[in-house]
Amino acid sequence: MELMTIRSKEKLTILQQEGWLEKDILFEMICDRTSDGYFLDTYMALSRHKLLIAKSIKEPEHEKTYRGYPQLVQNNSSQEEGEWSVQTFEIKDIESIFMVNLVASGMLVMKAPQERIIATFTNGLMSKASRFTVIFEKLKHGEELDSELLEDETVNGSCPTCGRMYPEEGREICPKCMKKGALVLRLLSFVKPYKFSALLIIFLMLLNSASGLVIPYLTGTALFDQALKGEGYFADQIGLVILLVIVFRTLSLLSGVLFSTLNVRMVANLVFDLKSVIFTAMQRLSLNFFQRKQTGQLITRMNYDSAELQIFLIDVFSYFIVNAMNIIGITIILLVLDWKLTLICFLPLPIVFYLIQKVYPKLLRLSSRTHRRMSAMNSIISDSIKGVRVIKAFGMEHREMERFQRTNVHFSSAEQNYNRLSGTIFPMLNALTQMGGMFIWAFGGWMVLKGEISFGLMLTFVHYMYMLYGPIEFMNNIVGWWSRCVTASQRLFEIQDANPDVKEKENAIRIPVMKGNIQVTNVVFGYEPNKSILKNVTLQVKAKQMLGVVGHSGAGKSTLVNLISRLYDVNEGAITIDGVNVKDLAAESLRSNIGIVSQDVYVFSGSIAENIAYANPDCTVMDIIHAAKVANAHDFIEKLPDGYDTIVGTGGYNLSGGEKQRLSIARAILHNPQILILDEATASLDTETELQIQEALDKLIRGRTTIAIAHRLSTLRKADYLVVMDQGKVVEEGTHDTLMGTEGAYYKLVKKHDEALKMSEVISV
Amino acid sequence: MSASETRKKVTSAQTAERLKEEETAGSLSDAADVYYLTKDNAAFHKTEGQMLAVTIMEETHSAVYVHSSFPHTNKHMFLSVRTLENREIGMIRSLDDFSEDTQQLLKEQLHIRYFTPEIRKVISVKEEFGYSYWEAETSAGLCRFTVRGGGSHAKLVTPDRLLVTDVDGNRFVIQDISKLTDKEFRMVEMCMYG
Numbered sequence: 001m002e003l004m005t006i007r008s009k010e011k012l013t014i015l016q017q018e019g020w021l022e023k024d025i026l027f028e029m030i031c032d033r034t035s036d037g038y039f040l041d042t043y044m045a046l047s048r049h050k051l052l053i054a055k056s057i058k059e060p061e062h063e064k065t066y067r068g069y070p071q072l073v074q075n076n077s078s079q080e081e082g083e084w085s086v087q088t089f090e091i092k093d094i095e096s097i098f099m100v101n102l103v104a105s106g107m108l109v110m111k112a113p114q115e116r117i118i119a120t121f122t123n124g125l126m127s128k129a130s131r132f133t134v135i136f137e138k139l140k141h142g143e144e145l146d147s148e149l150l151e152d153e154t155v156n157g158s159c160p161t162c163g164r165m166y167p168e169e170g171r172e173i174c175p176k177c178m179k180k181g182a183l184v185l186r187l188l189s190f191v192k193p194y195k196f197s198a199l200l201i202i203f204l205m206l207l208n209s210a211s212g213l214v215i216p217y218l219t220g221t222a223l224f225d226q227a228l229k230g231e232g233y234f235a236d237q238i239g240l241v242i243l244l245v246i247v248f249r250t251l252s253l254l255s256g257v258l259f260s261t262l263n264v265r266m267v268a269n270l271v272f273d274l275k276s277v278i279f280t281a282m283q284r285l286s287l288n289f290f291q292r293k294q295t296g297q298l299i300t301r302m303n304y305d306s307a308e309l310q311i312f313l314i315d316v317f318s319y320f321i322v323n324a325m326n327i328i329g330i331t332i333i334l335l336v337l338d339w340k341l342t343l344i345c346f347l348p349l350p351i352v353f354y355l356i357q358k359v360y361p362k363l364l365r366l367s368s369r370t371h372r373r374m375s376a377m378n379s380i381i382s383d384s385i386k387g388v389r390v391i392k393a394f395g396m397e398h399r400e401m402e403r404f405q406r407t408n409v410h411f412s413s414a415e416q417n418y419n420r421l422s423g424t425i426f427p428m429l430n431a432l433t434q435m436g437g438m439f440i441w442a443f444g445g446w447m448v449l450k451g452e453i454s455f456g457l458m459l460t461f462v463h464y465m466y467m468l469y470g471p472i473e474f475m476n477n478i479v480g481w482w483s484r485c486v487t488a489s490q491r492l493f494e495i496q497d498a499n500p501d502v503k504e505k506e507n508a509i510r511i512p513v514m515k516g517n518i519q520v521t522n523v524v525f526g527y528e529p530n531k532s533i534l535k536n537v538t539l540q541v542k543a544k545q546m547l548g549v550v551g552h553s554g555a556g557k558s559t560l561v562n563l564i565s566r567l568y569d570v571n572e573g574a575i576t577i578d579g580v581n582v583k584d585l586a587a588e589s590l591r592s593n594i595g596i597v598s599q600d601v602y603v604f605s606g607s608i609a610e611n612i613a614y615a616n617p618d619c620t621v622m623d624i625i626h627a628a629k630v631a632n633a634h635d636f637i638e639k640l641p642d643g644y645d646t647i648v649g650t651g652g653y654n655l656s657g658g659e660k661q662r663l664s665i666a667r668a669i670l671h672n673p674q675i676l677i678l679d680e681a682t683a684s685l686d687t688e689t690e691l692q693i694q695e696a697l698d699k700l701i702r703g704r705t706t707i708a709i710a711h712r713l714s715t716l717r718k719a720d721y722l723v724v725m726d727q728g729k730v731v732e733e734g735t736h737d738t739l740m741g742t743e744g745a746y747y748k749l750v751k752k753h754d755e756a757l758k759m760s761e762v763i764s765v
Numbered sequence: 766m767s768a769s770e771t772r773k774k775v776t777s778a779q780t781a782e783r784l785k786e787e788e789t790a791g792s793l794s795d796a797a798d799v800y801y802l803t804k805d806n807a808a809f810h811k812t813e814g815q816m817l818a819v820t821i822m823e824e825t826h827s828a829v830y831v832h833s834s835f836p837h838t839n840k841h842m843f844l845s846v847r848t849l850e851n852r853e854i855g856m857i858r859s860l861d862d863f864s865e866d867t868q869q870l871l872k873e874q875l876h877i878r879y880f881t882p883e884i885r886k887v888i889s890v891k892e893e894f895g896y897s898y899w900e901a902e903t904s905a906g907l908c909r910f911t912v913r914g915g916g917s918h919a920k921l922v923t924p925d926r927l928l929v930t931d932v933d934g935n936r937f938v939i940q941d942i943s944k945l946t947d948k949e950f951r952m953v954e955m956c957m958y959g
Contacts, residue, residue, distance in 0.1 A: 035815070035877045038905050061906060068911030068932045069898055100830070100849065104936040105880045109816070115828045116814020120877065124933035365955065372957070 010084070011043065014054050018088050020047065027135045027150060029128050031119035032064070033105060039064045042119035043084070044108075046135060051089045051097075053118055058082035067124045097136045099129050108132070146572075187309070187489050190270050197266045204259035205318065209325045211252040213333065216467065218245045220460025221337075229454075259318070267313045271306050278302060278495050285495075286502040287567045288527075305488035312485035320478060323471035330464050337460065338453060344443050345465050348435045349472070355432070356473070359425045366418040373411040380404050433469045437462050502569050508586035514593040514674045515578050516543040516705030518564060523573035525563060533559045535728040536573070541721075546706040548719030550749060555725040557709040561677045564707065565594045577675070595673030597697075599680040601660040605649030608637055611663055612644075615671035623670060631666035632696040633659070658689035665696050676701060678708040682715055690714075713753045722746065802846060802855040803862045809870050817874050819846060819854065826854055831874040837922040840875060881936045882908055884929070887945065890952035897956045899929070903937065910935060912956060919956045927953065 015022060024047040031042040038060035045052045095111040097118070106126050108118040121129055138145055191198050218241055226232035227241045234241050279302070334342040384391060384400045391400055444458035518541040526532040533556045541547040549557045562568055564575055566582045575582045582590065595615075603611055610617075612624050612633075624644065628634040636659055640646045646653050648663075655663070661681065668676065681697060682690040694715065701708075701718070710716050717736075724732040724745045732744050739746035808820045816828045826848060834843035834856075844857040860868045882903035891898045897912045910931040912918050919929045927939040939945065945953060 033880060033905075036873065037876050037880060037882070063907040064905065064909070066908065066910035066931055066933065066935055068896070069909040098849075102878045102880065103836070104930070104934055107877065109828070110814075114812060114814050115816050116812070117816060120880070122880070122933070123935045126933075365951065369954065 010082070014043070014052075014084055014086050015045075018052060018086060020045070020050075020052065024048070024050075026139070026145065027132060029125065029132055031108065031121035031125065031129070033120045033122055034060065035107075035117065035120050044119065044132065046091075046132070046139060048139065049091050051091055051094065051136070052086065053089070054084040054086045055119075056082055057085050066122070091136070091139055094136075094140070096140075097133050099126075099133050183486060183489055183493065186493065190273055191266075193273075194266045194269060197262055201259050201262050201266065201318070202321070204255045204262070205322050206325070208252055208255040208259060209322050209329065211248045211255065212467070213326070213329045214248050215245060215252070216460050216463030217333070218248065220458075220463060221454070221456040224456030224459060225454040226456070228456075263318050264314055267310055270313065271310045274309070274492065275302060275306050278306075278492055281496040281498070284500060285498055286500040287562075288501045289498055302492075305492050308484055308488040309492070312481055312488075316478065316481045316485070319474065323474045326467065326471045327475070330468050334461065334464055337457060341440065341444060341447070341453065341458075341461055344439050345436050345461065347439055348432045352429060352432050352469075352472075355425065355429060359421070363418070363421055363425065366414070366421060370411070370414045370418050373407065373414045377404070377407040377411050380407055433466075436465050436469075440465060502566060504587045505584055509580050509584050509589070510586045511578060511580065511589045511593070514589070516593075516674045517541070517578050518675070518705065518707070519576045519579075520560070520564070521574050521576075523560075523563065523570045523575060525559060525568065525571050527559075527568075532571075533728050534563070537725075537728070537730055538573075539723050539730060539733065541705055541707060543705050544703060545720040546701060546708060546718060548716035548722040549707060549709045549725060550711065550713065550716065550722060550746065551725035553711065554727075556728040557725055558679055560725075561596070561679055561707060561709065564675075565596060565677065566590055592671075593673050594675045594677065595668040595671045596677045596679060597661075597664050597668050597681045597700075598677075601657075601664040603649050603655060603660055603663065605647070605652065607645050607647055608640075608663065609644040611648060612666045612670060614667055619670055624666075627666040627669040628662075630669050630696065630699050631662045632692050633662035633666050636662070658686075658693065661689075661693055662696060665693065665700060669700055674704060676704045676706045678706065678710070678715075680709055680711070682710070682712065713750055724749070800853075800855040802857050804864060804867065807855065809863070809867050811870060817870065821855065829854060831857075831871055831878060833875060833879065836879055837926055837928070840879070841872075844871065844875075881938050882906075884908075884937050884939045887939075887949040887952055890956060892955060896932075899931075899937075901937070908937065910937065914956070919953070921957070927957070929956075 012022070015025075025045045026047055028043070028045040031044065032039055034040045040058065040060045041056045043052075043054040043056075089110075089112065093112055095113055097108060097110050100107040100109055102120070105120060105122050106129055107120045108129055109115050110118050135145060135150070222234045222244075223238070223241050226234040227236060227238045230236050331342075334345065380400075380403055384404070391397060440458060440461050444453065444461060447453045448455050448458055520537055520539045523534055523537045524532055525534040537556070537560065539547070549560065551557055559568075563570055564577075564582070566575075566585075566587075569583065577585065577590075577593075604614065609621070609624050612627055613619050616623075625634065628637055628644075637644055637646070640653065642653075648655055665681075678697065678701075682693050690712070697715075698718065708716055708719060716722065719736070721735060722733065722739055723730050724739070726745065732739060732742070732746050734742070740750065802819075802821070806821060810818055810820075812818050812827060817831065818825060818827045819829050820826075829846050829848060832845040832847055833840050834845060841860045842858065844860070846854045846857065848854060857863070857871070860871060863871065882905040884901045884903050886902040888900040888902065888907075889898075890900075892914070896914060898909070899912060900907070900909045902908075912929060912931050918931075919927060921942075922928045925941045925943055927942050929937040929939070931937070939953065942950065942953065
């Protein structure tokens with residue numbers, strides 16, 4: 001929820017003054033900025049017949065907390081009651097209220113009948129302001145208000161635990177409070193199928209660190225104080241001690257090698273499982289999910305995040321166990337052997353910790369700077385390779401060289417800084433670590449001379465000390481690794497958990513073969529809350545007829561067909577096919593009955609035959625050839641050396657735009673849908689290719705309900721009925737002849753089209 | 766001379782050159798057919814409803830909006846005067862072509878359209894789980910906002926000017942990053958390219 005800086009007492013006073021009751025309010029909002037660059041509130045409320053505008057006339061606010069920022073800071077400046085300048089308007093006196101999109105903010109303007117600015121607001125209030133205008137419009141025309149429209153959509157906007165707003169709308173995940181434990185448990189649930197290997201791995205880890213821990217004791221105390229001195233358990237048994245050292249060393253080595261190999265194999269399987277689960281989850285999501293900004297980089301996310309998890313599980317998780325056990329084991333052994341000497345050993349540790357804490361962030365910063373500058377340099381290299389024709393054509397090689405030189409210098413200096421620091425700090429850390437050893441040599445030596453401890457014990461200490469530093473350094477990094485793993489797994493699971501916007505109903509209706517009667521009634525739709533693309537569109541397509549949809553680009557033609565094939569759900573109104581709302585239809589029935597041939601054709605990696613048979617993999621080879629023949633694709637395919645076996649798609653043979661289009665038509669022919677949608681199918685092709693494809697399309701259209709979108713009117717010459725769309729509305733409809741007779745928008749389009757055709761004829765002559 | 770000063774000089778020199786070029790290269794400007802507004806052919810005034818109106822050759826447009834062609838490098842040059850329907854009524858080469866009062870009026874309009882608090886002091890930037898939480902003193906007061914991680918939300922639009930965009934698309938700007946203190950720069954730098 002946005003900051004309600006108007007206090008309820010102030011609001012009541014204002015309402016009372018104007019003779020309003022709180023229950024009169026249908027919708028209210030607070031706009032938060034002034035037109036001269038400051039923050040100050042304007043309160044607005046709508047009742048059935050009136051609009052109230054209260055502008056704060058205080059000093060501007062000194063503070064502003066935007067959405068997403070943890071709400072720990074109370075806004076002090078709004079504690080005192082302020083003055084408000086209040087105005088009330090009768091809705092009937094106002095012509096309209098509309099929103100003007102500014103740069104990163106918006107403005108509400110009222111027309112009554114002169115235009116005037118009501119209020120300005122920051123970007124976060126955009127959708128609320130848009131609802132304000134919609135509600136006003138409905139009140140103005142005496143229409144019923146949807147309860148959905150009046151609901152406060154931001155109710156679930158903040159995390160109930162810490163009060164932080166969720167950084168992304170509709171994604172109720174607080175990065176701070178998400179249950180990390182549960183996340184890891186869920187991750188570990190993927191281990192279940194491999195529980196025997198997991199148990200074996202843990203056993204081998206334990207064996208590895210236990211056998212490793214014995215060795216310093218054997219090479220120190222056992223060898224020097226017992227075997228060589230002829231005292232204690234190993235008295236005079238040098239051979240045995242050395243044999244034991246060899247045995248334990250081998251055991252440690254073997255168990256280490258074995259657990260790493262087993263672990264790597266298990267983790268690879270685990271990540272494989274995870275990827276397939278996520279990929280399957282992705283397939284069932286709606287188009288909208290893929291087009292949302294934050295999920296734009298799905299490929300990177302799949303690969304990068306799963307690699308991150310793989311690294312964590314292989315390198316971090318397993319070694320965490322080994323290292324933790326080493327640290328605990330060594331400390332206990334040292335304390336048992338001699339606690340005074342142990343404390344001396346640990347003397348340099350605080351300094352090491354301090355240095356690591358202090359210098360690592362800086363090192364990290366420098367390394368990320370190096371990384372950034374490298375990518376800046378790389379992008380220049382890639383620019384100049386991709387744009388080499390332009391560079392050479394304009395003779396700009398020299399300038400490109402200069403540009404590269406600049407980034408090169410930047411990169412080099414960043415790298416030098418990094419190297420200088422890392423070159424200093426690591427030897428220092430090493431020296432400090434060595435110093436722990438020195439301390440033992442010095443103090444231990446002194447104690448040995450005094451006869452307080454034996455030489456073997458001292459040697460044992462030195463060895464243990466060296467074994468300790470590695471694990472400690474490892475533990476220091478674990479926090480960073482841990483948080484990266486949590487983020488990565490959270491992002492992956494988010495895909496798995498995401499709910500498709502377009503959901504199939506449980507008892508969805510199945511129609512195996514549709515007749516193809518399509519009815520679109522009062523449809524309103526927008527991809528974003530404040531931008532309706534379709535405004536109250538109503539149209540009808542009778543079975544087996546062809547409907548042509550014409551209009552300028554951006555008129556909402558493609559959006560219309562996206563809604564008919566239910567890639568999105570309508571905001572208002574309804575679309576029915578054979579009398580059944582598309583929302584009630586089974587997805588399978590929709591997909592098998594609707595075929596789309598669109599402007600951008602996607603060719604999958606695989607052979608041409610596979611591509612044609614995409615929607616119908618069980619078809620016969622003969623079907624494929626016949627479909628290609630009908631689609632006018634057969635001849636060009638036969639010309640290719642590998643014929644129908646030609647591999648196309650990424651890395652394969654490059655098809656031209658027309659060839660691809662013909663493949664997609666063949667695909668649609670095989671799919672054999674009852675309803676066919678042609679979305680600018682020939683828009684990107686030259687006239688000759690278009691003619692060939694048109695011929696193929698004509699064959700395809702026969703006997704099907706067809707909706708054809710085109711800005712080239714020649715494509716629509718066979719349409720039984722035409723609709724002209726402009727700015728999301730149907731502005732004209734009728735047959736070609738009636739529309740030409742009325743001399744309206746369609747007539748103008750045809751005239752323009754003819755002129756353009758004449759022009760191209762002149763040019764080609 | 767700092768990099769920014771050099772750049773500013775270069776920019777104004779370039780603009781002057783551009784103006785000169787345009788005078789000489791008649792054919793290009795003929796082809797472009799841009800209608801330039803000056804104090805001789807256009808009169809701006811503010812309506813009662815605080816909107817900007819312009820009268821050009823006896824035709825009054827009651828609500829027009831001013832777009833800056835170079836909002837980052839040269840905000841007051843080449844302004845495009847447009848209707849709500851995004852039709853260009855004319856262009857203003859430079860604010861200097863108008864009287865003080867009109868300049869003030871146009872600047873106000875630019876303020877309305879380009880609401881971008883200017884960051885004067887970065888108090889803290891904390892990065893956590895892919896978001897950075899900013900607290901900064903700006904020209905509009907103390908602002909706290911959240912920026913999504915990953916490069917494009919804090920980017921240099923000129924070598925010195927950093928544009929920061931929060932989760933809702935609200936904009937903030939650091940005029941000259943070379944003038945930040947070391948501590949401020951360290952905090953900001955971590956979010957600059959992800």
